[in-house]
Amino acid sequence: MGSVFNDAHHGDDDFDEGLDDGLDNDFADGPDEAPETDDPFVSAAWRAEQVRAMERPLLERGVPLMRMAATAAAHVAQAMLERQPDGPDVADAHVLLLAGAGDNGGDGLFAAAELADQGANVVCAATGRTLHAEGLRALLDAGGRVLALDPEADIPGAAVPDAQDGTDETDGDPLERVMDLYENADLVIDAMTGIGLKGALRGIPAQLAERIGADRIDPRSPALPVSEPAAQYPMVLAVDVPSGVGVDDGTLPGTYIPADVTVSFGALKPCALLPPAAYACGQVVLVDFGFDTSRVPVAVELVSAAETRRHIRLPRLADNKYARGVVGLITGSDAYPGAAVLSASAAARANAGMVRYLGPERAERMVLDRLPEAVFGEGRCQAWVVGSGIPDGDHADVDSPQREAIRRLLEPYAVGEANWPEPESLLNIGLDDLPESFEDLMAMLAPTYEGGQESLPPVVVDAGALDLLPERVPPQVVITPHAGELARLLRSRGQAVDADDVERDPLGCALEAWRLTGATVLLKGAITVVVGSDGPDKPRVVVNGNAPAWLSTAGSGDVLAGSLGALLAQAAADEDRSLTLKMADLAAAGAFIHGLAGQLASGSGQAARPPVVVYDEDRDRLAEAMAPTSEKLRDATPFAPIGKPILAGDVIAQLPNVYALFASMNLSEWN
Ligand SMILES: NC(=O)C1=CN([C@@H]2O[C@H](COP(=O)(O)OP(=O)(O)OC[C@H]3O[C@@H](n4cnc5c(N)ncnc54)[C@H](OP(=O)(O)O)[C@@H]3O)[C@@H](O)[C@H]2O)[C@@H](O)CC1
Ligand SMILES: [K+]
Incomplete structure (x- = not known):
């Protein structure tokens, strides 16, 4: 679901005829899907401490949240690889996992283990002194390899495979090693820090984010719809939140790694909705753990069509x-x-x-x-x-x-x-x-x-x-x-x-x-x-x-x-x-x-914070939900997905059509 007018167009009353002016490009007649974007759950965000409070009762009941998170992340990673027109199969993919010492790293390790199980070539760069023990075991068992970046690290089984030149792990600057791996990877899984980040990134994660971020942040690049095939490899999948962004306030307090896709667990965090951090999240896929949100006040809300x-x-x-x-x-x-x-x-x-x-x-x-x-x-x-x-x-x-x-x-x-x-x-x-x-x-x-x-x-x-x-x-x-x-x-x-x-x-x-x-x-x-x-x-x-x-x-x-x-x-x-x-x-x-x-006037599927995709265990439905905007709008407009320049007057001319779209939404819901 890459476009808001689909959101505005999900009612029973089909809306296509009778609005020639401005909508003759059939734009409003886009894919009739994604009613879930009207679900308040996908348009609300909660702060880190609120998310932890909602997790707690589930963890106490023994719900395996980390494993659920990891499986979802692995499926999302696969969907990202598969949507590349000439991308590798999972079995041939090179995956670089950046894993911190906390549970965010644990999610990443289990997810990477699932990809390694399918044959992916996975290297984990450990940015802290330890790694989540079971996650580490799972990755090593699946054939993944681990490179410790911190000289003080105590990570059993960490051994550096020969990155390029057949030398062992003690050779060279480990950061340079990671950059080599980065340049040759198809996919990077960013699991350095999640909702446990305090302040700006420091130490090794900060250095990594600086190197990788500098490579990926180009203020001159045009605004494209999210989820288009990657213009550059590797793609980046952020686990829960992009490491380094201000989780609760949406700021960018220091270095960070912008993501192509962020898979968010349990509930959105404010950084997924607030500028400037939201721009670093790319496409957001939200995994529903069934949190009870009824008693937790929403911190930030995304206005919806409904x-x-x-x-x-x-x-x-x-x-x-x-x-x-x-x-x-x-x-x-x-x-x-x-x-x-x-x-x-x-x-x-x-x-x-x-x-x-x-x-x-x-x-x-x-x-x-x-x-x-x-x-x-x-x-x-x-x-x-x-x-x-x-x-x-x-x-x-x-x-x-x-x-x-x-x-x-x-x-x-x-x-x-x-x-x-x-x-x-x-x-x-x-x-x-x-x-x-x-x-x-x-x-x-x-x-x-x-x-x-x-x-x-x-x-x-x-x-x-x-x-x-x-x-x-x-x-x-x-x-x-x-x-x-x-x-x-x-x-x-x-x-x-x-x-x-x-x-x-x-x-x-x-x-x-x-x-x-x-x-x-x-x-x-x-x-x-x-x-x-x-x-x-x-x-x-x-x-x-x-x-x-x-x-x-x-x-x-x-x-x-x-x-x-x-x-x-x-x-x-x-x-x-x-x-x-x-x-x-x-x-x-x-x-x-x-x-x-503005969307109707420009015929554009581009938006600064497009609707959130709800994670679906069904792999086909997930791939469909994550599909590029260009694919969804291919037949809808000659300008899709990027659109065309507009004047203020063009926007005014579309205002009646916007009201028509709303008027055409399920009439029984108007009462
Ligand atoms: N609980 C669950 O079951 C579930 C939890 N889930 C997952 O857990 C995540 C939260 O995990 P968490 O609480 O362990 O914190 P996390 O985000 O890994 O960060 C701690 C690490 O970051 C480091 N660090 C901190 N600040 C830093 C800085 N400025 N600069 C550099 N490093 C810094 C800190 O290092 P330290 O300060 O200890 O040296 C420590 O290593 C959550 O986002 C989600 O992914 C899901 O699986 C769902 C189920
Ligand atoms: K992360």
Whole structure:
């Protein structure tokens, strides 16, 4: 399952005819499979200590988890070899196992023993001073060989086969030996460290990861769909997690070995979903041990098609345009009028009842040109979008009327004020209505001061409006910064952070912004990280990974802001007051819709975090599930699997098709 639109297309109601525009490439009619990607289990991740807690009862009952893990890893290794068009059979394969002293190494040893049993030529490079005793015995019994890298190692049976030149193990630099083996291997099994990693890799594992990682990390390589046949040998299979990645926070604290496939045991760990570590995981195959996850709070969640669908409001018989949600936009400027067009068009094509635009005359004219349906001036709105295409405080005119309008719109959201206006009154504010000062605004709204801050309409605060955000706001304020903008926001609140810091630790920085502002934080990136409120002082972390790399294009952010505004307006049209605890999921659903529109527009099967494959004991079904995207989409689109360049307007044009895909999902599930 390499593509999210399959995920969006699994219902009973077959979806193919009747949507010519944009879907004529039959893209949406891809393989009708993988309903399991809607299983919450494959879209949730738990921290290492939580995973250990879930393992414990099974281990106490004597369930042989390590052997189960190893067999799964061996099957996955075989599937990797078999999918290479001219790859070797297992019996002829050269396998290099990098094994640490812990249980992760144990998994690797048993898995490698199974491959050696089938005739594979296996060499284990032991990176610690010991090896899992039974695993070692199994590998040696199966004919595998062991090279100890640590001079202090005490590993019975470790002997170095002649790597190249017939000399014995004491010759030469053992690291060089491993690199020779690496260069001649078909498959590397990385079992140096798993969830027991503390901090950054050090010692021999760090040196190995540095050498091998440097060979495999090329920032200039294009974004390809995962699971395509290897462009380079050897392929790397990571056992549980790629060694060296920050298991719980998704960072890359030091050297690491990026994997083609990561076989994850029992449950996903956050590193499988969070950037940048998720990029190092490649295709993720999840082995279900039957953990009881019911009492363990999810640490990080991947938004799914099923979850996104829950937030979409299909039109009803008795609807009028207001009932379907009205989006108000204060976006675009004389300097960037195009952002007004893009954000308003995106909102209008994303299932909103109406779009109301407030901005300078030139931008208004352009919006009207492209969107005759838009209305201008005051009136009711269920959600707002502000700031896209508006210069920030460093670049705007001091008396920019739009910034002033946004400032006034946001002022009532400032937490800490004694009184809050009823939403009704705020909903009805137009640009011309906005009084001169906050005091005047409050006076105007005075008769309706009753509601709490949670009843204010949701608002997307983007780009140039981020520096207008009040110190603290309620969760229905969604901020949508990219890394540079988030760094700036954090600096304005006393944190010494730059864009690189945000890219190194997106979760940590998004959490910090959430803590400091109270806003729902949507941090844009190849994988979008959303942090919102899950109750008092309790964060909810949701990520979206379906966007193809083509979506990094001018105006993409304006489209996201507009279409997210439309989603929020739909939700608010129904919910009135109870969006507060749904905002993280709503924001992530907005990112999912945007990413899916990008996939449809570009015809791309590439995605930063494609759906997770569930391990299947049946070898054929496993091979099918792990099959390359190009194979799955071969007949679906001439552009598969990589796709084609797109403009922001192409993404907007696909938004109705995204909604159509959701509308076509099993109708009985809509209730
Ligand atoms: N329990 C079970 O039945 C099951 C467990 N499962 C498997 O167990 C794995 C967890 O095993 P674990 O707890 O033994 O830890 P593990 O990941 O091998 O790491 C410990 C090793 O890493 C080393 N090390 C640590 N930090 C380091 C650093 N910074 N730099 C360098 N080295 C460092 C550390 O060295 P030390 O600090 O002791 O010198 C030690 O050697 C889990 O991921 C899964 O694969 C599955 O089979 C399912 C059933
Ligand atoms: K590993």
